[in-house]
Amino acid sequence: xxAAIEVFDLRKKYGEHEAVAGISLSIEQGEIYAILGxxxxxxxxxxxxxEGYRDRDGGTVSVLGSDPGALGVHASAWxxxxxIVLQSTxxxxxxxVAETVHHFSHYYTKPKNPDAVIELVGLxxxxxxxxxxxxxxxxxRLDVALGIIGAPEILFLDxxxxxxxxxxxxxxxxxxxxxxxxxxxIVLTTHYLDEAEALADRVAVINAGKIVEIATPxxxxxRNLAKATISWHEDGRTVTQISxxxxxxxxxxxxRFNGDIPELTVTRPSLExxxxxxxxxxx
Amino acid sequence: xxxLTIGLQRxxxxxxxxxxxxxxxxxxxxxxxxxxxxFGSVFTQSIAPGVxxxxxxxxxxxxxxxxxxxxxxxxxxxxTERDNGALKRLRGTPMSPISFFIGKTLLVFLxxxxxxxxxxxxxxxxxxxxxxxxGALWLRFTWLIILGSACSTILGVALAGVIKSxxxxxxxxxxIVLVLQFSSGVFFQYSSLPHWMQQGAAIFPLKWLTxxxxxxxxxxxxxxxxxxxxxxxxxxxxxxxxxLIVGTFLASRSFKWSRQ
Numbered sequence: 155x156x157a158a159i160e161v162f163d164l165r166k167k168y169g170e171h172e173a174v175a176g177i178s179l180s181i182e183q184g185e186i187y188a189i190l191g192x193x194x195x196x197x198x199x200x201x202x203x204x205e206g207y208r209d210r211d212g213g214t215v216s217v218l219g220s221d222p223g224a225l226g227v228h229a230s231a232w233x234x235x236x237x238i239v240l241q242s243t244x245x246x247x248x249x250x251v252a253e254t255v256h257h258f259s260h261y262y263t264k265p266k267n268p269d270a271v272i273e274l275v276g277l278x279x280x281x282x283x284x285x286x287x288x289x290x291x292x293x294x295r296l297d298v299a300l301g302i303i304g305a306p307e308i309l310f311l312d313x314x315x316x317x318x319x320x321x322x323x324x325x326x327x328x329x330x331x332x333x334x335x336x337x338x339x340i341v342l343t344t345h346y347l348d349e350a351e352a353l354a355d356r357v358a359v360i361n362a363g364k365i366v367e368i369a370t371p372x373x374x375x376x377r378n379l380a381k382a383t384i385s386w387h388e389d390g391r392t393v394t395q396i397s398x399x400x401x402x403x404x405x406x407x408x409x410r411f412n413g414d415i416p417e418l419t420v421t422r423p424s425l426e427x428x429x430x431x432x433x434x435x436x437x
Numbered sequence: 438x439x440x441l442t443i444g445l446q447r448x449x450x451x452x453x454x455x456x457x458x459x460x461x462x463x464x465x466x467x468x469x470x471x472x473x474x475x476f477g478s479v480f481t482q483s484i485a486p487g488v489x490x491x492x493x494x495x496x497x498x499x500x501x502x503x504x505x506x507x508x509x510x511x512x513x514x515x516x517t518e519r520d521n522g523a524l525k526r527l528r529g530t531p532m533s534p535i536s537f538f539i540g541k542t543l544l545v546f547l548x549x550x551x552x553x554x555x556x557x558x559x560x561x562x563x564x565x566x567x568x569x570x571x572g573a574l575w576l577r578f579t580w581l582i583i584l585g586s587a588c589s590t591i592l593g594v595a596l597a598g599v600i601k602s603x604x605x606x607x608x609x610x611x612x613i614v615l616v617l618q619f620s621s622g623v624f625f626q627y628s629s630l631p632h633w634m635q636q637g638a639a640i641f642p643l644k645w646l647t648x649x650x651x652x653x654x655x656x657x658x659x660x661x662x663x664x665x666x667x668x669x670x671x672x673x674x675x676x677x678x679x680x681l682i683v684g685t686f687l688a689s690r691s692f693k694w695s696r697q
Contacts, residue, residue: 205529206529207525207528207529207694207695229531230531230532230533231531233529233530233531234531236529238526238529240522240525240526240529242522243521243522243523243525243526244521244522245518245521245522245523245526246454246523247521248453248454248457248458249450249453249454249457253450253453257446257450258530260438260442260443260446261438261443261530261531261532262530262531263531284457300526304530304531
């Protein structure tokens with residue numbers, strides 16, 4: 155495997171404010187890479203530099219072997235290989251789903267079949283509906299359809315499931331995993347930690363323009379090594395115990411209760427707990 | 438597909454979007470018609486044997502049509518598309534910016550043709566407007582329309598670049614167009630305007646375009662009533678050409694794909 159995206163010491167200032175203050179990361183081909191961070195952490199700026207929308211002030215960037223800040227005459231060929239799903243758009247309101255997806259397929263040299271893509275994102279029922287009549291979640295799925303119509307090698311997803319109901323999010327995750335199965339590299343920014351946990355091979359947490367940590371969702375912030383919390387019901391109250399070795403402790407409890415432990419729960423810190431600790435520690 | 442084919446596709450998509458927005462269709466097609474009805478009913482006096490004042494007025498209306506479909510339409514449409522993310526999305530695709538501008542040009546050109554056609558048709562049917570009758574006049578009409586539209590389009594793109602939001606765009610564009618119309622001889626006879634106003638309007642293309650249209654719709658003998666006692670066709674071409682060059686330079690500097 156080789157890197158689809160290489161970033162070294164990326165920097166970007168808006169006036170005096172350093173939005174991106176030396177970010178380095180490497181994204182492998184075919185992996186789903188989530189970028190997490192609070193609002194204003196520099197996520198969108200970073201991703202927009204990778205997408206070729208923004209100039210940078212320092213550092214080196216390589217996306218599919220090209221510098222997105224210096225594409226020149228290669229811009230079209232490079233954009234032919236990437237797909238972008240932007241945050242909230244409201245364009246093309248008067249066109250239908252099918253018209254829009256078919257039209258965008260003309261921009262690419264080897265597009266996917268537009269009708270198959272409409273099917274894939276679950277908009278077959280809405281193919282002849284005007285875009286302005288779509289719900290927020292349907293609109294977002296159309297955005298994804300337009301992002302993948304060119305069969306991109308890298309797909310950038312900026313907060314793709316904002317406003318989805320739980321069922322739509324599950325369906326969307328399936329879609330993303332199927333793109334990964336085809337070998338697409340996916341760069342995902344999200345506010346939802348369960349989304350990062352369900353999809354990402356690796357997670358980069360960004361705060362105040364810097365990388366806090368890069369790890370797999372299971373090991374972020376030493377989560378795999380963190381102590382578990384055991385709680386159960388005894389003598390009319392809930393008892394809680396922090397445990398470094400929960401399996402042993404539960405076995406011991408089972409012996410003491412001679413079988414069933416009332417209202418037993420064993421929890422490890424969620425990705426969200428870990429994430430919040432990391433972000434607070436920074437501030 | 439190549440740049441030109443995609444440009445034609447863009448034109449198709451642009452026109453579809455235009456025709457499906459009832460407000461823009463009404464504004465573009467019926468507003469000039471409404472003006473034609475009002476002014477055509479007021480300007481019934483003859484300015485020469487067999488020539489009604491409405492014949493003078495239609496020249497200005499056709500010239501205004503080129504400004505509406507190009508300058509006014511794009512200076513509102515482009516900032517709106519910048520606000521709603523359409524331009525940013527396109528920027529992220531392999532589509533060439535040239536294809537994008539071919540699409541916009543087609544949109545302007547087709548809406549302009551519809552507008553001019555409707556004006557002339559209603560003018561001829563209900564207000565005794567005389568349509569150009571010689572091949573030479575049609576040829577002149579054609580180059581004025583092409584050069585005028587090109588100028589209007591590129592200046593619309595240039596202005597769109599400095600307008601901050603789509604919502605605020607009409608408030609910027611409409612007064613500019615109205616002031617130009619009043620001072621360029623669209624609603625009033627140019628030769629009867631105060632000297633300073635004539636001088637001011639002569640800097641901008643609409644005055645010249647209106648004058649050119651008068652040379653198409655009025656008898657040749659009316660040339661002597663112009664301020665310069667001539668249609669000044671050569672000068673019209675030079676002024677419009679100069680604005681086209683200046684506009685291209687300004688547009689290439691000001692155009693933005695997204696709000697930063």
